Amino acid sequence: xxxxxxxxxxxxxxxxxxxxxxxxxxxxxxxxxxxxxxxxxxxxxxxxxxxxxxxxxxxxxxxxxxxxxxxxxxxxxxxxxxxxxxxxxxxxxxxxxxxxxxxxxxxxxxxxxxxxxxxxxxxxxxxxxxxxxxxxx
Ligand code: ZN
Numbered sequence: 001x002x003x004x005x006x007x008x009x010x011x012x013x014x015x016x017x018x019x020x021x022x023x024x025x026x027x028x029x030x031x032x033x034x035x036x037x038x039x040x041x042x043x044x045x046x047x048x049x050x051x052x053x054x055x056x057x058x059x060x061x062x063x064x065x066x067x068x069x070x071x072x073x074x075x076x077x078x079x080x081x082x083x084x085x086x087x088x089x090x091x092x093x094x095x096x097x098x099x100x101x102x103x104x105x106x107x108x109x110x111x112x113x114x115x116x117x118x119x120x121x122x123x124x125x126x127x128x129x130x131x132x133x134x135x136x137x
Pocket of ligand 1: 037038061
């Protein structure tokens, strides 16, 4: 394991042990699960004038899924619905091993997951749930 991989791993462990924005507040939400791993997550967002001002999540899952929900909530909070949709698309592209935008910030730590097809859904699940929440905005 090189230094970058060990840094990524410790960020994933940190976010999975101390998730940011965990706990639902009753905004518009969407629930998704990933039976092959046992991930089960609900993501909600408060959207004001086309801007995602708050994102919260709750549920259970593996460290990749839980940390991804936490990081997603930080990266996409404050973005417009359009910007968030673009970043969700970039995140999926990255996990398919394609080129992606640096605007993914901390979320780019999951690029190594593209080598493990069984785990891709773990990383994308929270992002897909948010995509459903913002879809009609
Ligand atoms: Zn998982």
